[in-house]
Every structure is written in structure tokens, then in C-alpha cells.
Amino acid sequence: MDFNYSPSENEFRMELRTWLAAALPQGWGETVFEPEDEHERAMFRLDWERKLHAGGWSGINWPKEYGGRGATLIERGIFAEEMARARAPEGINIIGHNLAGTTILAHGTEEQKKRFLPKIISSDEVWCQGFSEPNAGSDLASVRTRAELKDGKFIVNGQKIWTSYAQYAQWCFALVRTDPDVPKHKGLSFLLIDMSSPGITIRPLRQISGESEFNETFFDNVEVPAENIVGDLNGGWKIAMTTLAYERGPEDALGRQIRFKQELDQLLITLTQTMQGNRSAIDNPAVRQRLARAISEIEIVRLNALRSFSRLLDGADRGSDASMTKLYWSHAAQTMYEVAMDALGPIAPLSGNDPAAASLGRFQLSWLQSKAFTIYSGSSEIQRNIIGERVLGLPR
Amino acid sequence: MNFAFDEEQTSLGDTVARLLADHAALVAPDLSADAAGPAWDALAELGLFAMMVPEERGGAGLGPVDLALSVEAMGASLAPLAAVDALVVTDLLARHGTPAQQEQYLPRLAAGELRVALAMIEKDDDDAPESVKAKVAGGVLNGVKLLVAEGAQADLFAVVAQSDSGPAVYLVPADAAGVSVRAHEDIDPTCAHAAVTFAGVALGDDALVGPAAPARTVARLFDAGAGMMACLLTGIAGRMLDTAVEYARTREQFGQAIGSFQAIKHRCADMAVAVEAARSATYYGVWTLSENAPDRARAVSMAKAYAGEVARHVCNETIQVHGGMGFTWELGIHRFLRRTKVIEHSFGSSVWHNERVLTETLRTLADGEAAQQAAA
Known part of the structure; x- marks a missing residue:
């Protein structure tokens, strides 16, 4: 057990500290704060994330080949400490970084990794999560949103709820039912859905804080290319468990x-x-x-x-x-x-x-x-x- | 940075746990102190008391982190509290003892031959070691100390008392003229607590520990003790959790194991989370002791306060999970409940340590603000 840091870890810390001091606005946290308006704040956070990426401080412990920094988990810890110390803003693509990216990294095909990971790291693509439904909350495996495979495409119909950041997201990963005739855990698949697809409607939900960070998301005959499945057909529960382990x-x-x-x-x-x-x-x-x-x-x-x-x-x-x-x-x-x-x-x-x-x-x-x-x-x-x-x- | 114990540390902890498991009398329901002697001898034979003695004095030169899992195992096994006191005094002498003190005491401590007892607490005292009223003037000690573990068996007392310039630690042989011992009546007689009166005890020339920095010596004693107590508490909490879970798995009511009921299952889950949190706080606190890190006071206080509250909670919950059996004498859970309460009040209560956590945090914050202003 040793909480002392190695010279290279200390170097990582000092490099980040110096970068943060220059990157944050003058007077940050004292006279300058995040915008109060919810939408402006979201855009401010997105800008900050992109700034982090431009400086090389995104995807800290992800492989370099997909645009990450290739740093260690320990350096990831240092990153968190320094962000706290500088009172740095939060990001908005949290679901992309923490859930979509990690799940694709663990279970995605090489093509999926190359297609999606760099744009998550750069926050060019923001993600949202399509797991919960009005009748599938704690009992997640009972999701009813259907995806039928026809002519090389999934046709998705149904409703997701509590989809945070759906209004800012370009992509959604969703747990959908691909086989209704087997025990509930065995008929699920994990799909990556382009949020600009025709048939997707988002309705904001107001929370007790007065904010509308999350939404209801409706899928009406939404077409998803067959290659946008992560893992096997009807093997989505295992993939979703990985997502939850990261979440x-x-x-x-x-x-x-x-x-x-x-x-x-x-x-x-x-x-x-x-x-x-x-x-x-x-x-x-x-x-x-x-x-x-x-x-x-x-x-x-x-x-x-x-x-x-x-x-x-x-x-x-x-x-x-x-x-x-x-x-x-x-x-x-x-x-x-x-x-x-x-x-x-x-x-x-x-x-x-x-x-x-x-x-x-x-x-x-x-x-x-x-x-x-x-x-x-x-x-x-x-x-x-x-x-x-x-x-x-x-x-x- | 690495938050894991190495193989030697883990293996030493396992060895201590196995050794003490052979001393089942330590956890027997009846409140006898008889098991303490054989357990002490076995730990001495294992070489536990030599672990923190510096290598140049014939020991293994280990620090608190190396012994954390061992002390945790001692907590889980209700090992004699006096054995932990001996480790605390060894740590103190290794760091602050004069060469003469080290030469005189460390070899005998290492062999487990010297019984040393800590004499800190007083009546009308608060938890701060600075507040003691025992006094050394003109080389003569006067004062009455309470809750001295195995006080009647001690060869030597480590006494916190006021010197002319503030609190200090003194070593006083038990056979010195003016020392008298009275057995306490208390909730955990297995600790063999005693009140020790020092009435005009003339001290030796080399009685003061850490003459160059008496206040720092007292602080080290208190923090090392509190850190070790956190390990003991974590050990007790872990064992109680295991006991509760085992019972919930096997005890049947309404035709099924009670652990299948969420009322029980969720209590057990909360206990498990609490025990892991106590471990996180305790291990970090112990590391600051090994390193003498700048945040030692804050980290140790966090560990002691938190582990104390967790151990108390887990003992209470374990009794509840056992239902009527939990309240019986014969099951022996009361032994852990009693020991926990004693340790909670040893080397500062949760209330006192919580206050220090806040004070230290505010001080660090103010220092940080000042540094930022100075930089700007």
C-alpha cells in the first residue's frame, strides 16, 4: 500500500495542473461561474469537454488507437483530483464516456470501436441511454420496446424513459426486445441508435429540481442497421450488465x-x-x-x-x-x-x-x-x- | 499509488487470524480474562511484538501498514487489548525513544517479555491527551489513571502527564514506590482494566519519552493508538457481518432462510457496505501513520470515528438479525458489543475525532485559500 506517486505520475499531475490553470476562464469559481440557463449551461459544458479533448485530456485511460490518452487508472484518479482542485466544470457527454464507450470497448466489434470511440472522446457525438421504460424500471429485463430484424435492419418501436441528455444526444444505446417468446432475460439485444433517425420523438420531463435534463423518448418504426448491434442477437442482457457495472x-x-x-x-x-x-x-x-x-x-x-x-x-x-x-x-x-x-x-x-x-x-x-x-x-x-x-x- | 496490501502483509494477517482462531476461549461468552495470557504468549512466540522494533534493535522494522491486517484480525478475535497497547508503545519508542530507552525496553518488548500498559484516561477528562491533569514536577509524578488495560499485569506504564512545558509521555516501572493498582468493574472485564494511582512517584532520569519533542511524542502516541483501534473496530465489524450473514443464510422461518427476506437481506447489504467503507478509511489512516503524512491527524480521526460508528452499528444489527438468540448470553455476541464500546472510547471517542476531522479540514481549506491568494 502506497499513496505516494511515482515521478511520472507527478509529472502527469503537474502537466494537467498547468494546463487547467491556462484553460479555465480568468476568475473561474470566484467571479466567473457556469451559466444559469439550463441550455446555456449544457452548451458551456459541451464546450469545456471539447476543450479538454483539444488539450489531450479526454479518454484518459482509453487506448491511444481510438483517440484516448492511454494513461493508467491511477492517472485517471489523479485527473479526478486535479479537476476537483481546479473546481473544473462537469461534462455533458458523461453517458458517452462512462457507459457507451466502456461498453463498446468491452464488447464492440473492431469496426464499432473505430467508428464510435474517437467521436465519444472528442465529444463530437453525445450519447444517451435507452434502458428504462414506463413499465420496466427496477425490473429492467421486462423492457417491451420491440426490435424486429427485417431485410438487414432492425425496426424499433416503443418508449424509453428517464433518457438524460436525449435532447443533446446524437446517439442512443438501447436495450430492446428481439424475441418476445423466450424467458425475459434471453430475448434482449443491445442496439446503437442514431438519434437523427426518422421516427424518434423526444418529450422533456420536468424533474423535482425544475430542470428537464431527462426525457421520454418514443421510437416509431425507427430503422437501425443490423450492424449496430453490440454482442449477439438476444445476448443483450450480458452487454447491459457490463454497462451497469461501469455506470x-x-x-x-x-x-x-x-x-x-x-x-x-x-x-x-x-x-x-x-x-x-x-x-x-x-x-x-x-x-x-x-x-x-x-x-x-x-x-x-x-x-x-x-x-x-x-x-x-x-x-x-x-x-x-x-x-x-x-x-x-x-x-x-x-x-x-x-x-x-x-x-x-x-x-x-x-x-x-x-x-x-x-x-x-x-x-x-x-x-x-x-x-x-x-x-x-x-x-x-x-x-x-x-x-x-x-x-x-x-x-x- | 497502490491501495492494496502486499503478499507479506496479507500473509501475516492470515497467520495471526489462524493463530488466534485456535484460542477459542478469547470469544467465549463468559467474561473471563483468563484467555488473554495464553493468547499473548502465542502472539509473542509468533514474533508479533518484534515486528515494529527497528532492525538495528533486533526486530523486523515494520510499520503500522504492515500490521494493519494483523491488528484487524486481533480485533475480530477479541485478542487482548494490552497486546495492541504494546504495539503502540513499540511504535512510539522506535520513533521517539532515546537510545537508552530503546536499548533498555525494545528487546524485551520484542520478545513479549515486557508487559507495558498505557495510562492515559482520567476522571473529569475530555478525550484530548492535552487535557490530562496528572503532573510531573521536580521529577515526581502524581495522578490517577483509569481504564488501564491489564494494569495489574503490567511491568511498565506509559503515562501521559503534564510536564512543565505541556503534556508528555513518561515510562514508569510498575514496582516503583507510590504506584498502586485497583481493578475496575466495567462492561468488558476481559480487558482486565484497572485504575492506577501514582502518588509521589519519583521518576528515573530517563523516564521522559522523546525529550526533544514531548508534544509531538504525545500526538504520535495518540494517533498511533487511534489508528490501531480503528483496525480493531474494523476487524470486529467484519466478523459480526460474517456472523450475521451466516445466520441469515441458515436460520429458517416461514419455511425459508430469513436471508431471503429483504428486511434481513438489505440490512446485511448495508452492513457490508459500511464495513468496506470503514476499511477504506482505516487503511488510509494507517498509511498516514506509517508515512507520518501531513494529513495524519485528519486521516486517523476519520478512521477512528468512522470505524467506531460502523462497528457499533454492525454489532447492533447483528444482534437484531439473530432475533432472540442474539440477546442470549450463550451466543456470545455481547462480547463483541462490549469490546466495541470499550474501544470506541479508547484513544478518543467518535465525537472527539469528528470534531478534529472538521477542524483539520477547515485549517487545510484556509491554508489552501491563503496559498491561492498569495499566488494571485
Whole structure:
């Protein structure tokens, strides 16, 4: 066990740090922030992702032959730390990077890798995820969206839901039913669908945060070339499990941890500067205990991810602890935002542009957003079933 | 960067676990301290007490990280707490002891022949070692220490007391005039806790540990102790998790294993996640001890507070999963519950360590802001 970094790892860190200092706008995080308008913010994040790519900082640990940097998982960890340190913006093609790309890398054909990976890394193509349906949430294997193979094409009909970023996406990977007459897990396939295909309709869904990041996506006789299948016909469940292992895995958790840590640091600074009665908000002893616990949990999200990296480097199977990683970060972050709202005191309800709101109302939005954490990419209840049955060996 | 234990570290941990498994009396339901002696002798024979002794003093020259899995196994087996105290004092003498102290004590510690007990806690004390009222003046120690593990068996006490210039660690032979020991009544008699009174004890010339930096010596003692306690707590939590899961797999009600019910399965899953989180925090904390890293105080406090809360939670849940059996004396889960509570309050409670996590975090943040302003 050694948390010291090698000279080449330190070099990687310093190169990135220097690049970030030059790439971020002057006054970033102090006087200059992300746009407030949802659409403008999405475009800002897309620009930032493309800037990262132009600088050679995208696809950090992906193979060079597909446009990646070819760095190690450890350097991926360093990348996350430095992005947190610089309070760098998030990206928008998270699903492309973390899910579509990783799944194609693991199961795609050579042609698919060459076709799709470089454009994910460059964020020229943004991706969305077509898994959940109105009647297939936790019971994902019961998806009903049909894909019939006719004349070298799949004809797709059905509806997906909670498709985040569909409005910005050029591509969608979807779990579809290709055989309705076999047990539900055995009749599914994994398709890559061009979002500009005729027959696709997107309807935004408003979330409790007021934002419309996710959508309903309708497929009406949408044609998908047969070569856009990943894995075997009716072999989609296995591919989807790989996607979920990455969605719940340490790279994803570490990326999120960046944002949680930034917001937690911002919260601590805000509380130090906020008076409550005759004392600073940070001096409330009851709040201090809960803040400390939140600090520890957010730090443990990072440590859990680093431990997973070491296990993966030792050849461990990716699936086994992904659910543990996801269950932990989602509850840690949710708790942190509850603590934030408590700690802010009487002005906690003030949000957005209210001049009396703390820290530009960012905690109120994050608090609302955090309610989704324990639901998406498998609810906590599903994660607990998986951990109970597959990690602990308890009976179904 | 690598967050995995190497083969020797893992193998030493496995060896300690197997060795202590042969001492089943350590986890027997009855609250007897009789199993401690044979377990101590076996650990000594294994060479555990020589592991942290520097090579030039005849030991293996290992550090806290090398022993983390071993101490975790000691927690899981309810090994004598005094054995961990001995490791903590060894770490302290290896790093801060004078050459004379090292020469006098380390060989005997390495052989497991010297029983050393830590005397820190006082009545009306808070958790901070700086707050002790035991006092050394003119080379004479006065004070009363509580909850000294195996105090009656000790040959030597490591005592935290105020010097003229702040807290310091002193070594006091148990047979010195003015030392008296009273057995405690407490929730875990297997630790053989004692109150030790130092009434006008004249100290030797070489009693002060780390004379060049007494405050740093106290801090090291406290952090090393807290880190080791986190390992013990993680070990207990891991064992309780295994116990609960095994019971949930085999105990049947309503015609099926209770582990098939989500009410039980989900509790077990949450415990498993908590135990892994405690391991992450603990292993990192122990690494900062080995390296004497700049964030040692914060990382160790995180480990101690978090592992303490997890161990407590997992013990409570394990009792619940066992139903009525969990509350019986004969099943012996109460042994782990009792030991956990003792360790939770040893080397600083979760409340105290949480406060230090926040203080250290705020200090680091302020330093960072200042550095950024200076750069701009």
C-alpha cells in the first residue's frame, strides 16, 4: 500500500495542473461561474469537454488507437483530483464516456470501436441511454420496446424513459426486445441508435429540481442497421450488465466525488462566512458533528474508488463491488446535501438569484437534484438485493 | 499509488487470524480474562511484538501498514487489548525513544517479555491527551489513571502527564514506590482494566519519552493508538457481518432462510457496505501513520470515528438479525458489543475525532485559500 506517486505520475499531475490553470476562464469559481440557463449551461459544458479533448485530456485511460490518452487508472484518479482542485466544470457527454464507450470497448466489434470511440472522446457525438421504460424500471429485463430484424435492419418501436441528455444526444444505446417468446432475460439485444433517425420523438420531463435534463423518448418504426448491434442477437442482457457495472463503478463514482467535494468545500467556506445569531454558522456544535461525518463519507467515496482501482489492476472482476460503490456514494451525497440545508439555518429555503441566498443558491438546487441519486442506475433497493445475493450469497 | 496490501502483509494477517482462531476461549461468552495470557504468549512466540522494533534493535522494522491486517484480525478475535497497547508503545519508542530507552525496553518488548500498559484516561477528562491533569514536577509524578488495560499485569506504564512545558509521555516501572493498582468493574472485564494511582512517584532520569519533542511524542502516541483501534473496530465489524450473514443464510422461518427476506437481506447489504467503507478509511489512516503524512491527524480521526460508528452499528444489527438468540448470553455476541464500546472510547471517542476531522479540514481549506491568494 502506497499513496505516494511515482515521478511520472507527478509529472502527469503537474502537466494537467498547468494546463487547467491556462484553460479555465480568468476568475473561474470566484467571479466567473457556469451559466444559469439550463441550455446555456449544457452548451458551456459541451464546450469545456471539447476543450479538454483539444488539450489531450479526454479518454484518459482509453487506448491511444481510438483517440484516448492511454494513461493508467491511477492517472485517471489523479485527473479526478486535479479537476476537483481546479473546481473544473462537469461534462455533458458523461453517458458517452462512462457507459457507451466502456461498453463498446468491452464488447464492440473492431469496426464499432473505430467508428464510435474517437467521436465519444472528442465529444463530437453525445450519447444517451435507452434502458428504462414506463413499465420496466427496477425490473429492467421486462423492457417491451420491440426490435424486429427485417431485410438487414432492425425496426424499433416503443418508449424509453428517464433518457438524460436525449435532447443533446446524437446517439442512443438501447436495450430492446428481439424475441418476445423466450424467458425475459434471453430475448434482449443491445442496439446503437442514431438519434437523427426518422421516427424518434423526444418529450422533456420536468424533474423535482425544475430542470428537464431527462426525457421520454418514443421510437416509431425507427430503422437501425443490423450492424449496430453490440454482442449477439438476444445476448443483450450480458452487454447491459457490463454497462451497469461501469455506470455503478469507481470511475463514475470518482467523477461525481469531484463535484461533491467541491460543493462540500464551498459549503464549509460559506458557513465560515455566515453569521447565525452571535456566532458563525460553522460554530454550531450539533452541525459540526454532522459536517465531520459528511466530510468523512465524501472522502471515503474517493478512497473506495481508489481501492477498487487497485483491485481491478490486480485482475478482480468489475461487477462484484459496483453496487457497493454506487450504494455508498449515493447515500453519502444525499446526506451531505441534507446537512448543508440544515447548516444554512433560517435562510436555507432561499434559492437561485435571491440576493439573500447563500452561495448563489447552489445548495438548494443540488439538494433537490440529489433525490435522484438513490433511484437512478438501479435504486438502492435493487443494489441491496444484488449485494445481498451476489456478494454475500444470501438466497433469492 | 497502490491501495492494496502486499503478499507479506496479507500473509501475516492470515497467520495471526489462524493463530488466534485456535484460542477459542478469547470469544467465549463468559467474561473471563483468563484467555488473554495464553493468547499473548502465542502472539509473542509468533514474533508479533518484534515486528515494529527497528532492525538495528533486533526486530523486523515494520510499520503500522504492515500490521494493519494483523491488528484487524486481533480485533475480530477479541485478542487482548494490552497486546495492541504494546504495539503502540513499540511504535512510539522506535520513533521517539532515546537510545537508552530503546536499548533498555525494545528487546524485551520484542520478545513479549515486557508487559507495558498505557495510562492515559482520567476522571473529569475530555478525550484530548492535552487535557490530562496528572503532573510531573521536580521529577515526581502524581495522578490517577483509569481504564488501564491489564494494569495489574503490567511491568511498565506509559503515562501521559503534564510536564512543565505541556503534556508528555513518561515510562514508569510498575514496582516503583507510590504506584498502586485497583481493578475496575466495567462492561468488558476481559480487558482486565484497572485504575492506577501514582502518588509521589519519583521518576528515573530517563523516564521522559522523546525529550526533544514531548508534544509531538504525545500526538504520535495518540494517533498511533487511534489508528490501531480503528483496525480493531474494523476487524470486529467484519466478523459480526460474517456472523450475521451466516445466520441469515441458515436460520429458517416461514419455511425459508430469513436471508431471503429483504428486511434481513438489505440490512446485511448495508452492513457490508459500511464495513468496506470503514476499511477504506482505516487503511488510509494507517498509511498516514506509517508515512507520518501531513494529513495524519485528519486521516486517523476519520478512521477512528468512522470505524467506531460502523462497528457499533454492525454489532447492533447483528444482534437484531439473530432475533432472540442474539440477546442470549450463550451466543456470545455481547462480547463483541462490549469490546466495541470499550474501544470506541479508547484513544478518543467518535465525537472527539469528528470534531478534529472538521477542524483539520477547515485549517487545510484556509491554508489552501491563503496559498491561492498569495499566488494571485
